[in-house]
Amino acid sequence: MKKIAFIAMAAMLLAPVKGFAEPDPNFHIYICIGQSNMEGNPRPEQIDKEGVPENFVTMNAVDFPDSKMGEWRKAVPPLARPNTGLTPADWFGRTMAQNMPEGTKIGVVMVAVAGCKIELFDKTQAQEYISTSADWLKNICKEYGGDPYGRLIELCKKAQQDGVIKGILLHQGESNSGEEEWPNKVKKVYEDILADLGLEAANVPLLSGEVVPADQRGVCAGHNEVMAKLPSVIPTSMVVPAYGCAAGFDHLHFNAKGSREFGRRYAARMLGYLGY
Numbered sequence: 001m002k003k004i005a006f007i008a009m010a011a012m013l014l015a016p017v018k019g020f021a022e023p024d025p026n027f028h029i030y031i032c033i034g035q036s037n038m039e040g041n042p043r044p045e046q047i048d049k050e051g052v053p054e055n056f057v058t059m060n061a062v063d064f065p066d067s068k069m070g071e072w073r074k075a076v077p078p079l080a081r082p083n084t085g086l087t088p089a090d091w092f093g094r095t096m097a098q099n100m101p102e103g104t105k106i107g108v109v110m111v112a113v114a115g116c117k118i119e120l121f122d123k124t125q126a127q128e129y130i131s132t133s134a135d136w137l138k139n140i141c142k143e144y145g146g147d148p149y150g151r152l153i154e155l156c157k158k159a160q161q162d163g164v165i166k167g168i169l170l171h172q173g174e175s176n177s178g179e180e181e182w183p184n185k186v187k188k189v190y191e192d193i194l195a196d197l198g199l200e201a202a203n204v205p206l207l208s209g210e211v212v213p214a215d216q217r218g219v220c221a222g223h224n225e226v227m228a229k230l231p232s233v234i235p236t237s238m239v240v241p242a243y244g245c246a247a248g249f250d251h252l253h254f255n256a257k258g259s260r261e262f263g264r265r266y267a268a269r270m271l272g273y274l275g276y
Contacts, residue, residue, distance in 0.1 A: 026103050027163025028096070030270075031156060031193065032079075032089045032110035033121055034171035037211075039112035040085035041253035044077040048086055048256070052076050053097040055105045059159055061151060062143050070158055072107065080112050081143060086256050087112070088209060089169060091263030092270075099271055108169075109159050111152040113140045117175045118182065121189045123149045123196075153196050165199060167270055171209045173227060174252060177220040183233040190234060201236045207269055209262060210242035216258075217251045238269050 032038060058075040060067055064082055067073045075093050078084040089108050097106045113120055115137055119129040126149050130141050144151040156165065168190065176182045190206050193199070208230055212218030230237045245265075246258035254262055 023160060024105070024163050027105040027107060028100070028166040029107040029109060029156075029159050029163045030089075030092070030096075030166060031152070031168045032087070032108050032112065033152065033168070033189075034112045035116045035175060036112075036114035037174075037209075037253055037259075038087055038089065038110070038169070038171035039080045039114050040078055040087035040090075040259075041114075042086050042248065042256040042259055044086045044090075045256050048077050048090060048260070051094075053094060053106075056093040056097040057105070057107045058093075059107065059109045059155055061109070061111050061155055070155060072162070075108065079108065080110050084112075086259045088171060088254075088259055088263035088266055091260045092169065092266040093263075095264050095267035096270065099267070099276060100274075105163070107159065107163060109152070109155050111144060111148050111155070112171075113137065113144075113148055115175060116172070118172055118185045118189060121149050121152075121172075122185065123192055153193070156193075156197050160197065165197065165204055167204055167273075168193060168206045169209070169266055170206060171211075173208075173211050173223045174220045177211070177223040178226060180226060182223075182226050183230045186230065186237075187233050190237075201234075204236075205270075205273055206230075206234055206237040207240055207266055208237060209240040209266060212247045212251055212254065213242045213245075215243050216245070216247035218247065219250070219252045238273065240265050240269050 052075055056075045057072045058079050059072050060069050062081050063069050077086050077090050079087055093106050093108055119125045141148055210224045211220045214221040227239055245262045246255050248255040
């Protein structure tokens with residue numbers, strides 16, 4: 001009798017635990033990081049708020065009026081924080097959601113800080129960088145608990161319970177404009193993210209978008225020459241061209257039309273990588 005009871009107990013312990021759903025392989029998640037153009041500078045227009053596909057969602061990195069940090073919601077702009085604008089991630093996600101096989105869901109997790117250097121996302125330098133930054137940047141970082149990189153990793157681990165991370169979208173460089181070491185700095189950030197989330201580079205490419213280019217009289221257009229070297233430093237990276245993407249009056253940010261086109265180009269790069 002004792003033997004039967006022991007066998008029954010062993011079977012219960014070895015049985016699969018119910019109630020813990022496996023991540024959905026058809027839920028594709030993209031990490032979005034950067035400074036003001038990724039955060040979203042232009043005001044979203046009506047076309048940006050209407051027709052957002054039901055299979056395109058975003059995980060809040062801060063509290064929103066109608067949803068909390070860490071919750072998924074339909075990806076109606078703004079995505080980064082309540083007072084931010086339209087980002088290339090908006091139309092990246094729309095385009096991906098509309099062109100992937102039926103049943104695929106697209107999610108984005110975004111942490112972006114206007115005016116930041118790439119050092120903000122280097123976990124070994126971030127706190128020192130924040131401590132010496134202007135108050136306005138410190139205040140944005142406070143919205144991410146004083147640790148934007150830490151918040152990013154926290155949210156991505158939560159997102160991994162639901163789906164699979166498929167790529168990282170970066171738009172940053174204006175604050176490091178012309179720095180020859182920028183590709184190596186990006187490499188460290190990329191490798192840290194992969195390591196902290198248990199990801200393999202071969203499965204998670206890095207898509208880096210050009211800054212406002214020369215044809216739009218971009219203030220930092222020269223940085224695109226530095227960015228062009230990124231694939232030689234990170235073999236799994238791709239540079240997304242920005243020529244022809246309309247800029248705002250400051251020639252530093254993309255306007256709404258330019259941001260939409262830029263987002264489609266990010267998607268075109270990713271769709272091509274996936275074989276579509």
